[in-house]
Amino acid sequence: MKIAQIAPLAESVPPKLYGGTERIVSYLTDELVRQGHQVALFASGDSVTNAKLVACSRVALRLNHAVRDHLPHQIVMLEEVRRRVQEFDVLHFHIDLLHFPLIMDFAGRTVTTLHGRLDLPDLRPFYQAFPDIPLVSISNNQRQPMPPVNWAGTVYHGLSDDILPFTAKPKGNYLAFLGRISPEKRPDRAIQIAAKAGIPLKIAAKIDNVDKRYWETVIEPLVKSHQNVEFIGEINEHQKAEFLGNAGALLFPIDWPEPFGVVMIESMACGTPVIAFGCGSVPEVIDVGISGIIVDTVNEAVENIDRALRLDRRRVRETFEKRFSAKRMACDYLDIYRTLPGVRTHGARMRRSTRDALGVQTAA
Structure with a gap:
């Protein structure tokens, strides 16, 4: 599959220090590449990935002291996504809600993982306005405050097996x-x-x-x-x-x-x-x-x-x-990607376009 991962710009992917969402995006992206998928990562330019990096800012915004307002930089990233949308079977967003108006025409090929708390009162009218956008929760409990929305699934986070090694006998008494x-x-x-x-x-x-x-x-x-x-x-x-x-x-x-x-x-x-x-x-x-x-x-x-x-x-x-392995997480997301209605229709359309370009005729 051709997959776009759209990450927050506040931190690099993976983050140099703190940053839970960006770390999860990193593990997911690299595992999808390892499994043979073509992945593009929209992220800050100082990100490190096995996917094709689409740099949407020079460095992570939190580390750039010249940046006062993150919003213009995020809009620039979304414009880059919009220009390239036809290149992908699936577009996976990790940036909360800013992209919702942009994706209405191709929402059936998108997934948005909600990484934050959902019990804030200002969020309810927003999600009520976009009830058909496919969403993924990161725990079942996270869903409780939400109005009726289009849940595509719950996917628990996962980490690469070799990132944090097992310690059988800790040296510290703390x-x-x-x-x-x-x-x-x-x-x-x-x-x-x-x-x-x-x-x-x-x-x-x-x-x-x-x-x-x-x-x-x-x-x-x-x-x-x-x-x-x-x-x-x-x-x-x-x-x-x-x-x-x-x-x-x-x-x-x-x-x-x-x-x-x-x-x-x-x-x-x-x-x-x-x-x-x-x-x-x-x-x-x-x-x-x-x-x-x-x-x-x-x-x-x-x-x-x-x-x-x-x-x-x-x-x-x-x-x-x-x-909680990255492999399990990636497989769970792939199951969701394949069931998205827009993925099936987009794939069929792309196959027809390829046949037409090659002059291949199908039997009546």
Whole structure:
């Protein structure tokens, strides 16, 4: 198949530091190429891919300090997609909702994966206005706030098997928190859990501009007041393997309807079990007693640390390989691509055009 993957421009594909969506797009794109498909990746020019890269900005917008407004750059990318739309059997969008008016004439050849939260009130009238666009959710829980729409399927995220190696015996005696410093991710809960348990906590996290005040007024004072808490900052992929692999367990103490939570399967890839609060997608991702523990309170998390540390790390890794590989993710998406009504009609039209160009006649 000829497939276009349209990625956000804020980060490169894969991202140099934080960036869950762009990382998933990278794994999906390269796996589709590995399986023999012709793939074009519309992304920032500093992206690295085995597909054909269509550079739609010089570098990732978040890393370009000259960029003040992302929107014009995104519109330029969409114009490039529009000009080349006939080159592809399928166009797979990962950019939320900006492209919806553009694709109405060829929506049957598109899939849009919704990577973010869908419980925001402003989204409901938007999706009500576009009920026929094929959508993919990244967990079943993510769908709950939505009006009736055209769900093409749910596809759980997947990672390449060799990106985060398995660590049988972690070298560190610490709990890990990885992600963003934000109120919904609840790093304050992670600090409370570590303090009550008397176990070191290492926090590797990005601080967005919108969350700087939360960091300065809530989290930074907590870090400074607990000697067992170390703030590392934002880390890259190589650092992530060591950070997660050497942790006894990952704390995922969220307080919001998490659409998926890539960090959970990144931890599982390293063999590191997850202690997670049961919000959003968590019950769909964690196999309780195998890859992690689901809790409801800080005290319950503390009480279950020893249980989590006793989990078989090899079984944690095996669960990742079985449920959250890039190969499984790509196969799930291919199943969806092939059932899109526009893909079948577009393929037939392209075959007719090829026969006509070659002068091939079909029997009456």
